[in-house]
Amino acid sequence: MKSSSIQSKVALPNSKEVSHEGHILIEKLELKNFKKFKDETITIGPNGLSLLAGGNNSGKSTLLQSLAIWDFCLTVLKNEKGEGALTSGYTGQGVGLSDDEFSPLQVPSLAHLWTNLTNQVKGADGYTLSVMPTWSDADDQEKYLEISLALANDRLFIKQTRSNLDIGDRTPRIAFVPPFAGISAKEQRMSVAQRRSLTGSGLIGGTIRNLVFELELENQRKRNELKGPKGRIKTSDLRKLRDSDPWELLQSAMGRYFQTSLSVSPFNDLYHSFIRVSLVKGTWDKTRIKKFPKFKPRDLMAEGSGFLQWLSVFSLALDPETDVLLLDEPDAHLHSSLQTLLLSELESIASRRGKQVLLATHSTEILRWADHSKIMMFKGSKVKYLGNDAARMGLFAGLGSEFSPRLDRLKKSKALLIVENESDARFIKIMAKKIGKPIPDDVVIWAWTGSARERKQLYLQLSGDIPGLKAVSIRDRDDLAQAQVDEVTLRDKSNSNDIADLKLRVWQRRYIENYLLCPQAISRAAKVNLEDVQHYLALAHAIVVPQNFTAQNVQQVIKDARAKEIFETGENSIDNVFSISKFDIADELLPKEVCEDVKVVVDDILAMLE
Template sequence: MKIKRIVIHNFKRFKQLQVELSSFDCIVGANNSGKSTLLQSLALFDFVLHNCLSVKQVNGNNTQKVFEIKNRSIAPEEFVVLPVANAIDLWTDKIAQKGGKHVLIQIEVEFDNEKYVKASVDLNFNRYSISIETEVDQNWLKELVSYKISYLPVFSTFLTQEEKRTQAVIEDALSRGRVNSVIRNLLYDLKQKGEIHYLERVLQNAIPSFKELNIKFDEVTDKYIDVSYKEEGKNKSFDLFMAGSGFQQFVYLFGFIRLRNPNLILLDEPDVHLHGTMQASLISELKNLQRTEDKQIIFATHSRDIISRIEPDQIITLNEDKATRLKINFEIYDLLENLGSFDNIQIAQLQEFKRLLVVEDHDDWKFVQVFGKKILGEADWQKVEKRLSIFPAKGNPYKQDMVKLKEQLTAMFRLNSSGNPLKLFVLADWDYYPYRDELIKSLNQKDVNIKYHVWGKAEIENYLLVQDALIRLVKFKNETKNLFTDPFIDEFNSLLDKSKSIVLDKFAKAVEEYSHSERKGWNITKMNSEAQKLLDSMWDNNKLSITDAKEYILPGLKRWLQNNGFSQFSDLSLAESLEVSEIDNEVKEFIYKLADFAGVRVNKK
């Protein structure tokens, strides 16, 4: 049974979207076109479907079952399929009521057997109300109960060690999209079911040097599951954590798929971390899965290599909230994708001034705009903006090939035809890279026309962690309520203390990436030791600089406000509430450098 059509209403960026699906579909489109949102809508459909379908036994008879449809109310913390900072974030334009009426998120699905299911999500008193509508036929409901959709988000590196978990803990992690945190448990289950040879075959096809997987765990003596692998011609085994990211990604994808055996597989950018040869192996294995095991597979990608290996009628293009099957001219695909990041004004500015600011995403640019206006004043900042073109890199730009980007844009817009070369100013989050000075030195040696500024704090959101500004903003948002600031600050400090373990994990992942990229060959003990040293050297005096402001501190403060009946704030409004005197000196220096880069003379204040 396969889905042949989906219609989405009021979900995230889609007010309404209809998509015709086939057995094997590749979703492409410019940044922010809704590729991930389309996949998430199907994951949401699966969540609502299985939470609203129930099975009961008749008169205690285990052999006779009745399938029922029930509406349910679910708290935000239990809505694990799509965790968001605020429940309203799931609705288009954050509107869950209009004209006194509730606006429902609805996912309508038509299967290839002509059966129809509509899943609905409402918001009542900050709880999700979910329901489904379909034909009430016992055979059909039984078929729906056994129908499974699996959504695998963008790959994350495995943990250094992993304890044996109960099935309930494993299921909870999987429901939250944290496959990487229980991958060894999944591999252990795969071995227990005699299915590990399938994964070994897939790995051997993709990586000729791979020989075998070894999975060990003793229920009596072991705390951690030991997963290692061997390569041809080598006697030594290597821990799974030491494997390259491409190897880990194949284990992540095909180990999970084999164990869970879903009917519909949803993959968000499965090509990340894979070079061209492994991307070819990925597509080959996915097509084989679809053909031999009758799976339906839908995945989103930016990879030109992958798109060029797929038949045109298997490609769905998202553009301006419309989904179309198009025959793409692969020779101009890169051009179209890059053009999607610029409007006509940006292109004109790029051709005239040849100054490009590269940022991680549009949110980072919005923060820069706020800081620029405050530090330079409205008039001078407008002069700077008029001379800059902005390129969102969709990820940390220091991990991407900026030299290649400069060359592509130069050729694309013929920027060599008149004198001065194209120049780039790259603004990047530090992202816990172990040795920042070494990083900046190596980056600035790559091209004289590419400048880098890597934030001294973990991310740009860390510069918003100013207590006075937080208190001012929260009081303003809640001026009609009696908000006591002491409990709010206590919560801030509590979150800060609790984030220490999160920061250690981030350092551990960064050290692991560094060891692989620089070919250090460090073992787990060495990497963990380096991560702990980094944390110990910075935490006491710089915790506000290295804490996880973006994903832990600021969302945690918003949850506290919500749970205590107070109005929340946006990160952008927090930036706007900062006084110039409260803005970090590093941010001020960056803005002055940016003005100089744009060719605008300003007076430092």
């Protein structure tokens, strides 16, 4: 085993290098004794975006880290031993590193890379940890490269232990972005090989300016080529360039989402030591930023972590030199609205450019809207893609961040109320208090817009972890046929349900707001005459509220009224005409004005606590 520096054999900045066309994508990953995975084979969707989801310490980051370490070790072996060290016929020694030369991720000690910190096995040669991805080459032939690690006397040794590669075979080019990697204060000009070396060493933050510089430089080359002798680009060619060129796409994303553009200063290695990339703020005008008149461009370092995380992710996603992009919670510093945009943009880039993006996330906003076939679930020792849309419900039971406090409460109370949104629960609680049956805080509220079938699946997933769980699900009838709702119990007849501890209920009236169309309560809330309210409802919305408004067999016109629109939509809405909210009206309800349907649901909820 030989010790050496990982930076000793990189190309010079002015060396000529050629980017490869087509991308090498990973199809399978075999892990042995790596952190929590003792002996695991994981299938990876080879095309487009995959979302890695699961609870804390479920293995999401571990999978990404294993590939980052594999790429780091590949770089070291190639630099120190030459390309032959990666091929099937190699029989030489491995390469030894000190702990300060190991940079793809931070660990308390190198022993933490091994399962249960067990890095020595009797009778073995010491190389007890291995990572082996498998991929297909341009001829659709399966290729693999296993790299193994050993730890002896606080030194890490790496070696190729299984391979079918030949000299000249390409391997996947991987970039790993941990949760906000940050950027360095200054960047010298680097060659592609130097950037790849730093990327493989987990030092993405030191290459972003170089990457932006390369994207802009290639864009200028294309523009000059398209201008030709006439000195201008045809409109059709310019449109194609803007739709496909990485620099154009990056600038468009920066402009649309952050109202900024990137400005790269000219670089000449005779005069300049560092690459300068500044930020220009202004207003986005379809294809470019119109700079604010008095804005002074500033260096990227001045920007917030959300913007820098976005820039790092997008630059690497668009980089022609990246085949596989590993992202560990890139949404951590982003607003929820930007999280879904991030997902959409990455999915588009990955599919259009034939790249592979593996993104670990806890974001329920991202997981809620992603196609289930793109979600890889980590649970226990199992790692697999979701087989159907309903299966995503089980994810939320295992997610930590947003749901763990709620799940802790649910394990104690075993009483769950599933509503369409938090405001529905607020209405129910207000009306329950009016009739002298307040709902205790022990009842856990779960806002979910899913169908009855999806809610049933959610209950089954949760009850698997919480024995004895009871649940009431209540949702608007919307356009469901009246005959599909039991007039007395509010049971949802559209979905079969034989689970005694799960009550699937539907409001008989179109929306929960229909139970607030009480002229007397509206009159009190708005401090106007009852006759004025009745006249308004009849004239503006063609509704005459009958005396039996609270009854379950109230006239169908009251059940079918579009109360959401009546309360909030247009100049004739209650909100606009009387300047009161739905909650103002709910607060003014008298016990005798609370509808029978509401009382049925309240009784169902309280029965869970008996």
